[in-house]
Amino acid sequence: MSELFEGILRSYDERRRADLVAAYMAVEHAAEPVSEVRFAALREPALRRTVEQLLALSGRTLVRSEQTRWISGYRDDVAAELARDPECVLPVQERAVLTLVLIHSVAIPRAAGSLADDSWLSPYPTPMDELRRRTQLPLGELETSLRKLRLAGLVSQVKAGADEAGGFVPGPQFHRLTDAARRRLQEELILAAGPDSPLAAAIRARRRGRERDQGENT
Secondary structure (H helix, E strand, C coil): HHHHHHHHHHCCCCHHEEEEEEEEHHHHHHCCCCCCHHHHHHHCHHHHHHHHHHCCCCCEEEEEEECCCEEECCCHHHHHHHCCCCCCCCHHHHHHHHHHHHHHHHHHHHCCCCCCCCCCCCCEEHHHHHHHHCCCCCCCHCCCHHHHHCCCEEEEECCCCCCCEEEEEEEEEEHHCCHHHHHHHHHHHHHHHCCCCHHHHHHHHHHHHHHHHHHHHC
């Protein structure tokens, strides 16, 4: 890692280099966004820009959470390129199960006013029974898909408490969405949950317009 970063880090003294590497490792490997209070290289804007440069070497960027917390995620252009690679796309069964979790844990509570518009994490777990009712997958395939999604950090399992039902919620990888990725995911969720709604029609029309404009500009 030192060789990869040397061109960026060589102008800093040993203490600053350690601060920068510590912040980089934290935002890359933490499951939850980390507080800038703990890392000088996240608190200071100039050093934070350097952390951005380190992340950019591998196609990553800083993602702000709750104003003073940070984590890393793929840059939008890199994510778009990865999405075109079949090896980087979830199998259709896992996409279907993840969509169900997002609809029941995020879209429905959001429509009811119980969840903030920009949040993709939720305290409203989707029960296993609901997933079984809403999918045509055999139980074994459903359980396998959920296990793979958990391992990928795309869903988390919430155990049942004394006064609450257990189930599945979006996982920690959703912290790593950029603002643009959040908007795209919201559009995809609308298209999945209400494909015939006026809002879905507006999204499709807006996308066709963007594609048309891009075609004219190339």
